[in-house]
Amino acid sequence: xxxxxxxxxxxxxxxxxxxxxxxxxxxxxxxxxxxxxxxxxxxxxxxxxxxxxxxxxxxxxxxxxxxxxxxxxxxxxxxxxxxxxxxxxxxxxxxxxxxxxxxxxxxxxxxxxxxxxxxxxxxxxxxxxxxxxxxxxxxxxxxxxxxxxxxxxxxxxxxxxxxxxxxxxxxxxxxxxxxxxx
Amino acid sequence: xxxxxxxxxxxxxxxxxxxxxxxxxxxxxxxxxxxxxxxxxxxxxxxxxxxxxxxxxxxxxxxxxxxxxxxxxxxxxxxxxxxxxxxxxxxxxxxxxxxxxxxxxxxxxxxxxxxxxxxxxxxxxxxxxxxxxxxxxxxxxxxxxxxxxxxxxxxxxxxxxxxxxxxxxxxxxxxxxxxxxxxxxxxxxxxxxxxxxxxxxxxxxxxxxxxxxxxxxxxxxxxxxxxxxxxxxxxxxxxxxxxxxxxxxxxxxxxxxxxxxxxxxxxxxxxxxxxxxxxxxxxxxxxxxxxxxxxxxxxxxxxxxxxxxxxxxxxxxxxxxxxxxxxxxxxxxxxxxxxxxxxxxxxxxxxxxxxxxxxxxxxxxxxxxxxxxxxxxxxxxxxxxxxxxxxxxxxxxxxxxxxxxxxxxxxxxxxxxxxxxxxxxxxxxxxxxxxxxxxxxxxxxxxxxxxxxxxxxxxxxxxxxxxxxxxxxxxxxxxxxxxxxxxxxxxxxxxxxxxxxxxxxxxxxxxxxxxxxxxxxxxxxxxxxxxxxxxxxxxxxxxxxxxxxxxx
Numbered sequence: 001x002x003x004x005x006x007x008x009x010x011x012x013x014x015x016x017x018x019x020x021x022x023x024x025x026x027x028x029x030x031x032x033x034x035x036x037x038x039x040x041x042x043x044x045x046x047x048x049x050x051x052x053x054x055x056x057x058x059x060x061x062x063x064x065x066x067x068x069x070x071x072x073x074x075x076x077x078x079x080x081x082x083x084x085x086x087x088x089x090x091x092x093x094x095x096x097x098x099x100x101x102x103x104x105x106x107x108x109x110x111x112x113x114x115x116x117x118x119x120x121x122x123x124x125x126x127x128x129x130x131x132x133x134x135x136x137x138x139x140x141x142x143x144x145x146x147x148x149x150x151x152x153x154x155x156x157x158x159x160x161x162x163x164x165x166x167x168x169x170x171x172x173x174x175x176x177x178x179x180x181x182x
Numbered sequence: 183x184x185x186x187x188x189x190x191x192x193x194x195x196x197x198x199x200x201x202x203x204x205x206x207x208x209x210x211x212x213x214x215x216x217x218x219x220x221x222x223x224x225x226x227x228x229x230x231x232x233x234x235x236x237x238x239x240x241x242x243x244x245x246x247x248x249x250x251x252x253x254x255x256x257x258x259x260x261x262x263x264x265x266x267x268x269x270x271x272x273x274x275x276x277x278x279x280x281x282x283x284x285x286x287x288x289x290x291x292x293x294x295x296x297x298x299x300x301x302x303x304x305x306x307x308x309x310x311x312x313x314x315x316x317x318x319x320x321x322x323x324x325x326x327x328x329x330x331x332x333x334x335x336x337x338x339x340x341x342x343x344x345x346x347x348x349x350x351x352x353x354x355x356x357x358x359x360x361x362x363x364x365x366x367x368x369x370x371x372x373x374x375x376x377x378x379x380x381x382x383x384x385x386x387x388x389x390x391x392x393x394x395x396x397x398x399x400x401x402x403x404x405x406x407x408x409x410x411x412x413x414x415x416x417x418x419x420x421x422x423x424x425x426x427x428x429x430x431x432x433x434x435x436x437x438x439x440x441x442x443x444x445x446x447x448x449x450x451x452x453x454x455x456x457x458x459x460x461x462x463x464x465x466x467x468x469x470x471x472x473x474x475x476x477x478x479x480x481x482x483x484x485x486x487x488x489x490x491x492x493x494x495x496x497x498x499x500x501x502x503x504x505x506x507x508x509x510x511x512x513x514x515x516x517x518x519x520x521x522x523x524x525x526x527x528x529x530x531x532x533x534x535x536x537x538x539x540x541x542x543x544x545x546x547x548x549x550x551x552x553x554x555x556x557x558x559x560x561x562x563x564x565x566x567x568x569x570x571x572x573x574x575x576x577x578x579x580x581x582x583x584x585x586x587x588x589x590x591x592x593x594x595x596x597x598x599x600x601x602x603x604x605x606x607x608x609x610x611x612x613x614x615x616x617x618x619x620x621x622x623x624x625x626x627x628x629x630x631x632x633x634x635x636x637x638x639x640x641x642x643x644x645x646x647x648x649x650x651x652x653x654x655x656x657x658x659x660x661x662x663x664x665x666x667x668x669x670x671x672x673x674x675x676x677x678x679x680x681x682x683x684x685x686x687x688x689x690x691x692x693x694x695x696x697x698x699x700x701x702x703x704x705x706x707x708x709x710x711x712x713x714x715x716x717x718x719x720x721x722x723x724x725x726x727x728x729x730x731x732x733x734x
Contacts, residue, residue, distance in 0.1 A: 009234075016241045023324065026414065027317030033417040034308055054494040063492065080576065080587045111433075112590055113555045116573055135444050137436035137493040 043142060045161060049074075049153045050141045054108065054131035057118055062106060062131055065157065070102040071179025072153040073172075076144045078110050079120045083166035084148040088124050090169035094176055095128045102155070102181040105129075110147065111136050155181040190346065195333075200224025203342055205349025217718060218352040220691055225333035244318070244325040253319045260315065264306035267291055267298050271305075320410045327403045338393060343383035345677055347687060352718075353677075355690030355703065359713025366680055368710035373676070376702055386679040396693065398668020405661030412653035423518070423647040430529065431638040432554065434485070436493070437645055440518050444499060448481040450525055450639035478522050480507045480641040484515060507643065517647050524642025530592045531638040535614075535630040537562055537601060546603060548633060553592035565604055568630070572598035577615060585613070601628050674699050678712070686713050 043049070049072075053063040064072065075091065077084035088107075095105045105128035109117045112132065121130050133139050142151060150167065152160040152175055160179050167175070186194045192203035199212050199219060207213045218224065227245065243249055267287070275282040287295035287304060302309030350356060366387055370380050378389040416422040425438040427445070434446040453476040457468030464474045484502040491498035505513045512519040530553055537546040547562035553575060560568040577596030578588040585596055594616065602609040610626040612619055619629060674692040681687065692699040696717070706712060 013235055013237050016237050019324070019328075020237065020240060020321070023317070023321045026320075027314060030317065030414045030417055031310055031313055033419075034310070034313055050493065052493040052495075078590055080590050082586075110590075113573075115556045115558060115570065116575075116590075119572060131494075133494055134496060135434045135436050135494070137444060140436040140438055141441065141493040 043151070043159055043162065045159050047159050049151065049157055049159050050138075052138045052141065054106075054133060054138060056129040056131045057114070057121060058129075060129070062129055064106075064153070067104050067153075068157055069155050070104050070181060071155055071160075071176070073103060073105045073176060073179065074151040074153060075105065075107045076110060076139065076142070076147055076149045076151075077107055078147050079112060079116050081147045085120075085124070087148065087167050087172070088126065090167070090172050092124065092126055092128065094169065094172045097173075098176040098180065099128075103176045103179060106131060108133050108138060110139055110144075150175070152179050154179050195226050197226030198224065199226070200349065201346070202337055202340065205342075205345035207348060207352070216352065216722060217354055218349065220353075220693075222330055222334050223337040225337045227329050227333065241325060244322045245329045247326060250319070250322040250326055253315060253322055257312075257315050257319065260303075260306065260312055264303050267295060267303070269304060269306065273304075316410065316413075320407055323403045323407055327400050331397075331400045334396065338396065341388065341390075343381050343388040343677075344386040344679065345689075350677060350679070350687050350689040353689035353691050354696070354717060354719045355688075355699065355715055356718055357686075357688045357713045357715030359686060360684060361680075361686040361713055362711055363684070365686055365710050365712060366678065369678055369706055369712065372706045372709040376705065378674075378676070378702075385681070386677065389676040389678075391674045392671045393673050395667055395671035396673050398664050398666075398671075400664070401667055402661055402664025405657050405659070405664055407657075408660060409654055409657030412650040412657055415650045415653065416648075421649045423645060425645040426523070427520075427643045427645055428640055429480075429482075429643060430554075430640045431531075434496075437518070437520070439645060439647070440516070441493075442487040442491070443515070443518075444485040444487075445513075445520070445643075446483040446485065447641055448483060448504075450480045450527075450641045451477070452525065452527065452639075453477040453479075478509050478525060480522055480643065481505075482507055482513060482520075484513060507641075512646075517649065519646050521644045521646065522641065523644045526640040526642070528637040529640055530595060530635055532636040533595065534633040534635070536633050537566055537568060537603070537628055538631045539605075540627060540629050545631075546628075549630075550636075551597065553595055567602045569600045569602070569609075570597060571600055571611070572596075574598075597630075599630060601626070601630065603628055672698065674702065676703065676706070688712055688715060690715070 049064060051063065051065045053061055055061055064074075073091070073095075075084075075087075077088075079085070091105060091107075095103070099105075107126070107128060107130045109130060109132045111134055114132070117130060117132055120126075142149075146164050148164075148166065150163040152163070154160040161175065163171075163175070185196055186198055186208050188194060188201035188204060188206055188208060190201060190204040190206065192201055194202050194208065199209055200206070200223065201208055202225070205218075205224075207215075207218065212219065212224075270283055273283060273286050275286050283304070284299055287299040289295075291298065298304060302311065306312055351358075366382075366385075369389075370382065370387060373380050373387075373389040376391070378391045381388045381390075423439040427435060427438060429435050429445060429447040431447050431449055434444050437443040437445055455464040455468055455474045455476050457465045457474075459465070467474050481504070483504050485499040486502050487493075487495065488498045488500055502515065507513050507520060507522045509522050512521045514520075532550050532552045532554075534548055534550050536548045538544065539546070546564055546566045549560040549562060549568055551557075551560075551570065551573075556570055556573050558570050560570075562568065572585060574585045574587040574596040575592040575594075576587045576589040577594050578586045580586065585598065587596075597614045598611070599614060600609045600611050606627055610621075610628055611623050612621055612626055612629065614620075614630055616632075672692050672695045674690070676688065676690045678686065678688045688703075690699055690703055700717070703712075703715065707715070
């Protein structure tokens with residue numbers, strides 16, 4: 001009788017512990033999801049960079065996966081965005097220095113007209129390819145909100161770093177060094 | 183607490199009020215009361231019985247109805263406080279981020295606003311303590327239900343037909359007296375006719391009807407828990423999407439949160455009632471307020487990227503369908519619904535100019551500058567050309583002599599043009615703004631004279647996906663079934679015993695609707711000549727009322 005009572009009590013405690021644990025775990029999980037809800041679809045460092053294909057001003061297609069083995073310096077920008085314009089010349093200079101070391105720059109304009117983008121590229125004499133995301137589908141896939149945003153893709157096609165806001169020339173140099181193939 | 187052995191010999195779990203077997207009162211309080219407490223059939227709520235380990239203590243906390251009601255009240259108060267100041271999403275700030283929203287509350291509402299924001303009332307449903315409270319409510323629902331349902335189920339399942347007289351005479355409906363010999367058989371016949379389940383045992387009878395109504399509250403709680411589970415899923419990625427998409431006529435845009443899909447807006451239209459409809463619809467209202475909207479509509483084409491397509495590949499999109507999105511007639515695809523929510527009319531799209539000789543006023547021809555996708559060269563008659571040197575869709579002034587644009591939208595377009603005519607082969611430069619022309623390199627012979635503008639409309643669409651709706655619906659349905667079960671059906675029981683001396687003892691109980699119970703009993707009494715019964719609670723109330731009146 002006493003044995004039976006003991007085992008019954010033990011079962012009760014186990015049963016209750018399991019139920020409480022499951023319920024508290026559910027609340028914990030909900031809290032976690034709530035805390036991270038804002039950046040659910042935001043890309044994280046270490047993720048595979050979503051592949052895309054955009055056309056540049058010369059009519060040439062650029063597919064991200066074609067640059068596997070190289071570091072890709074992906075810069076999202078617009079002509080109206082002043083910090084974007086400010087960092088362009090520095091990016092161009094560093095591109096000249098790093099392009100032979102396996103670093104590619106792709107400047108992704110957000111859905112502006114060919115005329116505006118071409119004028120801008122001519123004005124700043126940009127030597128790297130400038131592509132236009134006409135439907136904002138790449139912007140959506142990368143969940144880009146502020147401009148400029150720069151996504152560093154390493155030679156394995158993974159996201160190395162995401163930078164929002166203006167970069168100095170020193171920053172740019174350091175970032176290119178980071179994604180340079182070994 | 184110890185197990186309780188009843189006089190009848192049955193051993194009851196600790197905390198039992200009425201013996202599970204015979205129905206005798208087991209507690210002193212119960213023995214002294216006039217009527218028995220029939221809640222949960224006098225069984226022990228499981229958690230009351232032991233209070234030993236920490237797990238048991240936590241369990242008992244949530245098992246308490248008082249705690250449950252406390253949580254509900256706390257949620258109600260929090261929800262009410264959350265309506266005092268506007269919620270975060272309705273706050274207007276120029277740039278939306280944590281810092282500006284925080285600043286908004288303290289700037290506009292002072293110290294109160296600062297505390298309000300600090301405590302998370304500005305985004306109540308996402309604040310961690312609100313979620314914890316809702317979670318605690320779910321725990322309370324589950325544990326309190328389990329603790330009550332299990333003993334109640336057991337005791338109703340193992341009901342005895344013969345109960346001790348002290349159980350019978352403490353029921354609200356009670357009667358005792360002489361009756362004919364065949365009273366039990368007759369009562370059984372009539373009760374069966376009234377759709378009661380009748381069980382016989384020796385000299386006694388138990389008639390029961392509508393036991394399932396006792397499960398109503400528990401079914402109801404299951405519905406609530408399913409509902410809360412659905413709400414919890416909403417916060418998980420992929421279950422719930424609520425995004426805004428502004429799209430201009432002629433544009434193709436990727437649909438946010440719907441990878442691989444894009445929308446093209448063909449046209450937005452707003453139709454109004456003229457007040458002169460044949461059926462006279464809204465004519466009064468049109469007279470009174472000027473215009474009544476008949477229809478908001480965006481004609482769209484839905485595209486899906488090809489199997490091997492990539493983001494950005496325009497040529498690799500397949501047309502899925504054309505559809506006019508109207509209010510309450512969303513575009514539906516792949517679990518998504520796109521609703522017509524907002525609009526802006528008459529955004530500039532193109533401007534027409536005439537190249538004219540300022541002196542003579544003669545026109546050398548007209549040209550149209552597309553503000554969305556401008557061309558570089560424009561050839562006119564007589565060999566005159568205009569070259570667009572710069573385009574500033576939302577001109578905001580000069581910086582170091584450079585024209586600036588504030589946004590990519592053509593709100594205030596500015597153009598830098600070079601006009602070449604046979605008369606001015608070297609070309610003349612002009613900077614054109616709406617209602618203003620600047621000639622930076624001296625007086626020109628020619629000018630671009632504004633003729634007319636073309637506009638386009640913008641649609642504000644909302645992209646929604648809610649995979650939790652079927653779960654919420656199921657929860658709601660089960661909730662309502664539980665409510666109906668508990669509210670519209672009653673659990674009615676009669677106990678009738680024939681003593682050795684031929685005397686009949688009868689008792690009746692229901693969880694609600696005593697009137698109907700008495701009506702049933704009256705029918706049985708008449709048919710089987712049962713002794714008269716009384717409603718003991720009414721008797722007690724009458725007596726108390728009388729005593730009260732006498733005291734006055």
